[in-house]
Amino acid sequence: xxxxxxxxxxxxxxxxxxxxxxxxxxxxxxxxxxxxxxxxxxxxxxxxxxxxxxxxxxxxxxxxxxxxxxxxxxxxxxxxxxxxxxxxxxxxxxxxxxxxxxxxxxxxxxxxxxxxxxxxxxxxxxxxxxxxxxxxxxxxxxxxxxxxxxxxxxxxxxxxxxxxxxxxxxxxxxxxxxxxxxxxxxxxxxxxxxxxxxxxxxxxxxxxxxxxxxxxxxxxxxxxxxxxxxxxxxxxxxxxxxxxxxxxxxxxxxxxxxxxxxxxxxxxxxxxxxxxxxxxxxxxxxxxxxxxxxxxxxxxxxxxxxxxxxxxxxxxxxxxxxxxxxxxxxxxxxxxxx
Numbered sequence: 616x617x618x619x620x621x622x623x624x625x626x627x628x629x630x631x632x633x634x635x636x637x638x639x640x641x642x643x644x645x646x647x648x649x650x651x652x653x654x655x656x657x658x659x660x661x662x663x664x665x666x667x668x669x670x671x672x673x674x675x676x677x678x679x680x681x682x683x684x685x686x687x688x689x690x691x692x693x694x695x696x697x698x699x700x701x702x703x704x705x706x707x708x709x710x711x712x713x714x715x716x717x718x719x720x721x722x723x724x725x726x727x728x729x730x731x732x733x734x735x736x737x738x739x740x741x742x743x744x745x746x747x748x749x750x751x752x753x754x755x756x757x758x759x760x761x762x763x764x765x766x767x768x769x770x771x772x773x774x775x776x777x778x779x780x781x782x783x784x785x786x787x788x789x790x791x792x793x794x795x796x797x798x799x800x801x802x803x804x805x806x807x808x809x810x811x812x813x814x815x816x817x818x819x820x821x822x823x824x825x826x827x828x829x830x831x832x833x834x835x836x837x838x839x840x841x842x843x844x845x846x847x848x849x850x851x852x853x854x855x856x857x858x859x860x861x862x863x864x865x866x867x868x869x870x871x872x873x874x875x876x877x878x879x880x881x882x883x884x885x886x887x888x889x890x891x892x893x894x895x896x897x898x899x900x901x902x903x904x905x906x907x908x909x910x911x912x913x914x915x916x917x918x919x920x921x922x923x924x925x926x927x928x929x930x931x932x933x934x935x936x937x938x939x940x941x942x943x944x945x946x947x948x949x950x951x952x953x
Contacts, residue, residue: 618661627655677707678921679732681723683715683740687837688865689891689910690738696914697736704922706733717741724749733925736917739763744805755924757917761807768937769920773908775807778944779814780821782888782906783860785946787822789953791858791886794819797832797845797870798862811862811890829854837862842869850877857885858952864889864896864905871903871951886952901950909942916940 620638624631629652636644637652638661644652655661680697682690698708709732713719720739729735734755739762742749750756750766758770786794796815800808816826829852832845842861846869849856859874861867867889871881879885881901889896892907920940927934 618659620661622659623652623655623661626659627652675731675733676705677709677732678918678925679709679711679729679735679737681711681713681720681735681737681739683713683738685710685712688893688895689863692893693738693910693914696911697918700914700918704918706918706922713739713741715740717746721746721749724752729754734921736921755921755928757921757924759913759917761810762805764805764939766937769924770937770939771913771917771920771942772939773913773942774944775810775908776814776817778890778906778908779811779860779862780818781814781944781946782890783815783818784822785904785948786858786860786886786888786952787818787824789858789882789886792824793827793830793855794824794858794860795830795832795846795849795854795856796860796862797834797842797849797866798837799831799833801833808862815860827854830856834866837866839865839869839872842866843873844869846870846873847877850874859885859887861887861889864891864893864903867903867905867951868895868899871899881951882953888946888952892947896947896949899951901953904949904952905947906944907947908944912942916942 620631620634624634627634629648633644633648634652637649678701680694682694685691685694694710701708711723713723720742736757736759738759740760742762744763747763747766750758750763750768756768758766758768761772761775783794796812798808799812800806803809819826832849834841834845842865859867859870861870867887871887874881874885881887888904890906890908892905896903896905
């Protein structure tokens with residue numbers, strides 16, 4: 616049998632209302648009473664009934680966050696930022712991992728588990744523009760990423776083209792002329808890889824440098840070993856390289872290891888820049904230059920917009936058309952491109 620508020624109240628010797636006040640973290644409970652009630656909660660293993668709470672109030676106080684791979688540092692740090700922002704606004708976050716599989720991402724949008732939350736922040740990696748109709752759902756939804764545009768829901772995006780152009784221009788400004796880019800996806804015309812490749816190409820063209828296909832390293836995933844393997848293949852091919860733009864920091868870090876294993880100095884022989892400005896880039900040897908895509912701004916905007924949509928739904932207001940929110944970026948220069 617599930618433990619109830621009444622069970623906790625009897626064990627603590629207080630009223631059910633007092634237990635409810637403690638569970639909902641209301642301030643007007645004595646510290647001594649709160650300690651007694653919390654001890655009873657812990658002893659009995661009481662857990663709030665989110666479904667019942669949702670039926671009474673029309674909200675659960677929970678929002679969903681669906682990500683492709685939590686083990687990728689960018690998504691892990693993004694999840695941390697979303698959780699922090701949601702907590703400051705009195706909400707809890709439930710995380711779903713889709714594995715970047717198209718079937719999982721499509722299933723998620725129809726999942727009955729979403730009934731446990733008030734809305735969803737969704738970052739797809741496998742869906743495409745052809746799936747835009749799936750985003751026309753009957754619950755508050757905020758989209759992240761660059762797989763689908765012009766959908767019916769709010770969309771928080773980073774300016775991938777401009778940010779990648781700035782990263783490449785940074786290497787050009789430091790004297791690089793043979794810049795490799797690591798992270799391309801073959802036959803992709805939409806998504807972060809395609810957009811960042813476009814920004815790289817624009818920077819080369821603006822500087823009057825040739826577009827050399829031999830300097831473009833295509834990979835399957837954006838993990839560290841993919842960056843290392845791509846860099847090793849570039850070096851083995853004999854192509855001349857004096858700069859490397861990794862489409863994310865993990866690719867760039869893998870490339871740095873391959874360069875160092877080959878006896879090349881960074882930045883003496885090859886300058887390197889990544890993308891995402893992960894925390895670990897400040898502690899690598901050398902520290903890694905990167906593009907800060909406004910991750911905290913993405914989290915704050917996504918949570919704020921989602922909560923606005925939740926309030927809009929609860930008030931019975933007619934749903935306004937989806938809006939696109941583009942965050943700012945900046946190039947962070949460190950030792951790897953000094």
